[in-house]
Amino acid sequence: MSAGEQQRGVGIQAILDRRSVRDFTPEPVREAELEQLVRAGMAAPTAKNMQPWAFVVVTGREMLDRLAEGLPYGKMLGKAPAAIVVCTRPELANNGSLELAVVDATCAAENILLAAHALGLGSVWVASYPYEERMAHVGGVLGIPGEVIPLCVLPVGRPAAVKPPIDKYKSERIHRERW
Amino acid sequence: MSAGEQQRGVGIQAILDRRSVRDFTPEPVREAELEQLVRAGMAAPTAKNMQPWAFVVVTGREMLDRLAEGLPYGKMLGKAPAAIVVCTRPELANNGSLELAVVDATCAAENILLAAHALGLGSVWVASYPYEERMAHVGGVLGIPGEVIPLCVLPVGRPAAVKPPIDKYKSERIHRERW
Numbered sequence: 001m002s003a004g005e006q007q008r009g010v011g012i013q014a015i016l017d018r019r020s021v022r023d024f025t026p027e028p029v030r031e032a033e034l035e036q037l038v039r040a041g042m043a044a045p046t047a048k049n050m051q052p053w054a055f056v057v058v059t060g061r062e063m064l065d066r067l068a069e070g071l072p073y074g075k076m077l078g079k080a081p082a083a084i085v086v087c088t089r090p091e092l093a094n095n096g097s098l099e100l101a102v103v104d105a106t107c108a109a110e111n112i113l114l115a116a117h118a119l120g121l122g123s124v125w126v127a128s129y130p131y132e133e134r135m136a137h138v139g140g141v142l143g144i145p146g147e148v149i150p151l152c153v154l155p156v157g158r159p160a161a162v163k164p165p166i167d168k169y170k171s172e173r174i175h176r177e178r179w
Numbered sequence: 180m181s182a183g184e185q186q187r188g189v190g191i192q193a194i195l196d197r198r199s200v201r202d203f204t205p206e207p208v209r210e211a212e213l214e215q216l217v218r219a220g221m222a223a224p225t226a227k228n229m230q231p232w233a234f235v236v237v238t239g240r241e242m243l244d245r246l247a248e249g250l251p252y253g254k255m256l257g258k259a260p261a262a263i264v265v266c267t268r269p270e271l272a273n274n275g276s277l278e279l280a281v282v283d284a285t286c287a288a289e290n291i292l293l294a295a296h297a298l299g300l301g302s303v304w305v306a307s308y309p310y311e312e313r314m315a316h317v318g319g320v321l322g323i324p325g326e327v328i329p330l331c332v333l334p335v336g337r338p339a340a341v342k343p344p345i346d347k348y349k350s351e352r353i354h355r356e357r358w
Contacts, residue, residue: 042348056357056358173232175235178237
């Protein structure tokens with residue numbers, strides 16, 4: 001196995017080892033790390049390469065606390081040192097499609113979750129879309145324009161504990177050649 | 180930098196370096212590689228951990244050619260040695276939600292695209308959803324039940340050429356603290 005092949009094997013290991021992280025140390029996330037995360041998001045594929053996304057990077061304590069207030073599964077934002085809100089803009093997507101805009105931004109968000117793990121940080125998908133109330137809350141707190149959809153809030157920080165990987169492989173979900 | 184940190188850095192590099200690959204060598208994809216790809220897909224996060232996905236792994240020449248016929252941007256399937264069709268099942272998703280089912284399976288598909296790159300393979304997102312005709316075509320060829328949505332077809336093979344990374348970073352898509 002060449003050095004390149006060994007390195008590539010690590011890439012897949014980062015995918016297999018990622019866990020949702022909800023407990024963070026108080027240590028701040030560095031600006032360079034936040035930029036790396038957003039950069040990873042923007043490396044995702046999009047339909048017709050339209051890149052219909054936008055990102056709101058939040059590190060202010062008050063803003064993080066306000067975000068937490070209206071997200072039933074987002075209480076950990078009250079202790080996270082940072083968050084990245086992944087947004088999508090259907091008017092920028094291929095054919096102006098809401099469905100494609102959501103798919104494109106979802107790929108970006110997944111990239112950010114994986115990149116956080118790869119950098120020794122942790123994160124978790126806190127859903128905003130498709131819940132009208134949560135989207136209104138996140139949009140209101142952050143001043144997001146009405147035509148922009150806040151897809152999810154990704155709290156970011158250093159994991160308070162190392163969690164072992166979970167194997168979610170289910171062979172019965174795999175079909176061969178046809179269903 | 181420790182060996183662990185160096186390895187993690189490679190994880191993010193695999194995200195940044197991934198490209199859509201549409202030209203493949205005729206070399207078959209090994210069974211162990213196909214399993215690794217599906218395993219990476221199933222490592223994705225899902226709302227309430229519902230894992231509402233299913234995967235159809237296709238390596239038969241005739242099936243791949245038939246898939247290509249009904250997908251306007253899927254002609255490369257006619258030369259790909261394999262494909263993974265990522266499906267989602269709204270009835271298995273949290274709250275039976277179509278939107279969450281699509282988001283969950285999109286994360287799995289993005290994981291597979293990244294894992295392919297990490298293994299030295301290549302792939303590209305060929306959209307089936309949200310196009311009624313394409314979903315009907317893929318579903319018909321593969322015998323997929325009506326309640327299951329074929330989200331996308333991911334041709335897989337060894338890249339015919341190495342493509343340099345593209346930097347899609349756009350600082351104007353990043354907002355700080357608020358929009």
